[in-house]
Amino acid sequence: MLPEIRIHNALRLPDNDQWQFRFHIESASSNRLYVIAQHRKKLHWACSCPGWKRHRCCKHLTALRIPNYEQPYEVNIINY
Numbered sequence: 001m002l003p004e005i006r007i008h009n010a011l012r013l014p015d016n017d018q019w020q021f022r023f024h025i026e027s028a029s030s031n032r033l034y035v036i037a038q039h040r041k042k043l044h045w046a047c048s049c050p051g052w053k054r055h056r057c058c059k060h061l062t063a064l065r066i067p068n069y070e071q072p073y074e075v076n077i078i079n080y
């Protein structure tokens with residue numbers, strides 16, 4: 001069974017060419033919104049925050065128990 005990620009409908013964003021299951025996440029330290037998404041082909045997850053862009057690792061993915069460093073990771077998305 002795949003791990004589940006629950007995403008509130010208000011945070012969901014449309015898929016685009018490269019990314020699927022896109023959703024907003026709030027920064028803990030500012031009122032900025034970041035985008036988390038899964039790469040359609042490589043199946044790894046990414047975040048739009050500066051930490052992920054620099055290191056391919058961030059606290060947002062970690063908090064969701066999604067692997068960092070572009071490891072492919074499949075989940076069941078549960079909308080609510």
Ligand SMILES: [Zn+2]
Pocket residue numbers: 034047048049050051052058059060061
């Ligand atoms: Zn992040």
